[in-house]
Structures are given as structure tokens and as C-alpha cells.
Amino acid sequence: MDAQRFLAEFGHIVNVLSGVQCLRVLVYNLASTGGLTRQFPDEGDAQTLLQDI
Secondary structure, three states: OOHHHHHHHHHHHHHOOOHHHHHHHHHHHHHHHOOOOOOOHHHOOHHHHHHHO
16 A cells, blocks of 8 residues: 555544554554665665674
């Protein structure tokens, strides 16, 4: 689902039983996997970062 469709359907999603909880889980999953920001190849990945730390 692209951003435009998501925003168009947002009201329907929220009004569904447990829709807000599903949105919270979605945002959490996207945040924990890096799906909320654009990824650049020169930044590396989480595995590399953990090894460096």
C-alpha cells in the first residue's frame, strides 16, 4: 500500500475494531526494521552497525 492510498483509507482503518492497535503494531514494526526512513547503501545495515559497536 502506498502513502496516498494509506492516507485515503486512514479513516476506515481507524474505525475498524482494534484498528488503532493494528496501526500501532504497524508503526512499531516499520520503525524497528528501518521502514520509516529512506535507506542509503553507504550507511550499511544493522548487522554491520552491531559488529562495529
